[in-house]
Amino acid sequence: xxxxxxxxxxxxxxxxxxxxxxxxxxxxxxxxxxxxxxxxxxxxxxxxxxxxxxxxxxxxxxxxxxxxxxxxxxxxxxxxxxxxxxxxxxxxxxxxxxxxxxxxxxxxxxxxxxxxxxxxxxxxxxxxxxxxxxxxxxxxxxxxxxxxxxxxxxxxxxxxxxxxxxxxxxxxxxxxxxxxxxxxxxxxxxxxxxxxxxxxxxxxxxxxxxxxxxxxxxxxxxxxxxxxxxxxxxxxxxxxxxxxxxxxxxxxxxxxxxxxxxxxxxxxxxxxxxxxxxxxxxx
Numbered sequence: 554x555x556x557x558x559x560x561x562x563x564x565x566x567x568x569x570x571x572x573x574x575x576x577x578x579x580x581x582x583x584x585x586x587x588x589x590x591x592x593x594x595x596x597x598x599x600x601x602x603x604x605x606x607x608x609x610x611x612x613x614x615x616x617x618x619x620x621x622x623x624x625x626x627x628x629x630x631x632x633x634x635x636x637x638x639x640x641x642x643x644x645x646x647x648x649x650x651x652x653x654x655x656x657x658x659x660x661x662x663x664x665x666x667x668x669x670x671x672x673x674x675x676x677x678x679x680x681x682x683x684x685x686x687x688x689x690x691x692x693x694x695x696x697x698x699x700x701x702x703x704x705x706x707x708x709x710x711x712x713x714x715x716x717x718x719x720x721x722x723x724x725x726x727x728x729x730x731x732x733x734x735x736x737x738x739x740x741x742x743x744x745x746x747x748x749x750x751x752x753x754x755x756x757x758x759x760x761x762x763x764x765x766x767x768x769x770x771x772x773x774x775x776x777x778x779x780x781x782x783x784x785x786x787x788x789x790x791x792x793x794x795x796x797x798x799x800x801x802x803x804x805x806x807x808x809x810x811x812x813x814x815x816x817x818x819x820x821x822x823x824x825x826x827x828x829x830x831x832x833x834x835x836x
Contacts (some may be wrong), residue, residue: 555684567835572832578824581607585820589660589813591668592635593623593787600809601788613792620786625747636747638669639781645724645754647767648677648775656724656764657754660699663813666754666778668744670722675777678721680768683711692718696774698764699725701741710822712745712753722752722776726761742812752778793831805829 584603589596601618608616621627627634643666645657659666681687681695697720699711706714708727715723728741740755754776756764767774807822 568576568836569832572835573824574828574831578579578828581824581827582816582820585809585823586814586816589640589810589811590815590819591638591639591640592810593785595781595783595785596637596813597810598785598788601790604809604827605790605792607827608790608792608830612834613794613830615652616790616792619791621789623784623786636669637785638747639783639785640666640670641779641781642758643670643752643778644776645756646775647764647772649772650767653775656757656760660813662740664740664742665755665768667745667755668812669745669747669749670752670778670780671750672780673721673734673752673778674777677773677775680764680774681720682765683715683723684769685768686786687718689718692720695720696776697723698761698768700761701726701728701738701758708743709746711767712749712751716749716751719753722778724754724761724764726756726758736761744755752776792830794830811828 564621581620585600588600590600593598605616605618610634622634623637625634626637640659643657643659644655645665646653646655657665679695680698681692682781683692683699683700687697697715697718701713711723711725711727725743726741727743737758740757743755745751745753766772808819809823811819
């Protein structure tokens with residue numbers, strides 16, 4: 554590369570840095586993390602609408618939002634389409650303690666309800682701790698308490714065992730092994746298989762200890778999971794930044810799906826993509 558070409562590249566990079574809309578990019582991130590962007594949910598449709606509006610404002614042409622199937626049957630390469638799932642609210646409480654001690658509440662507590670949880674009308678149920686010796690009769694009709702200890706197997710094994718037993722659902726402080734050190738006040742992100750017949754709540758280790766105590770003294774749990782009846786799709790927002798004198802195409806893309814308030818690498822990626830588009834428009 555010649556000195557002249559290197560100078561042109563350096564100048565272009567400096568121009569781009571000087572035009573990069575830092576405050577606007579942060580505002581775009583904030584817009585997205587306010588929403589639960591589950592795949593094929595009302596939240597991700599709302600997020601896509603915000604992205605499309607921003608794309609039009611910064612000058613992209615042909616901005617469109619496609620609605621891809623969300624029935625679990627369609628395939629794109631090795632990716633199977635998600636199933637529509639939009640939670641409205643969910644609660645987990647012990648009604649006989651402190652006037653109704655609330656353990657988990659969605660949407661007030663992000664990540665407290667596992668993705669793809671089944672709907673459940675307000676129900677009072679007994680609590681049972683999962684052990685190696687637990688039988689289907691022990692768990693049937695109960696809310697099962699699962700320790701983050703891996704002695705019960707992998708997350709998928711636990712979910713299958715609880716569902717097959719006829720339990721209503723589970724509450725756990727289970728977290729994936731690769732998450733590293735976390736605050737004890739944090740709850741882990743949980744996901745059930747699409748079409749699951751049970752619900753799952755993510756709680757802190759301290760709250761799980763409280764639920765274990767409630768189980769030991771025979772207290773019942775009140776649980777409710779309400780889902781939206783509206784079927785959602787998987788949105789795909791596209792737009793074009795035309796460049797005169799060239800027939801080549803460069804595709805820049807980012808993904809948007811994530812639980813609230815997750816920002817990396819989804820909301821920040823989308824904000825970065827919009828910012829690049831804005832810089833190129835101004836250049």
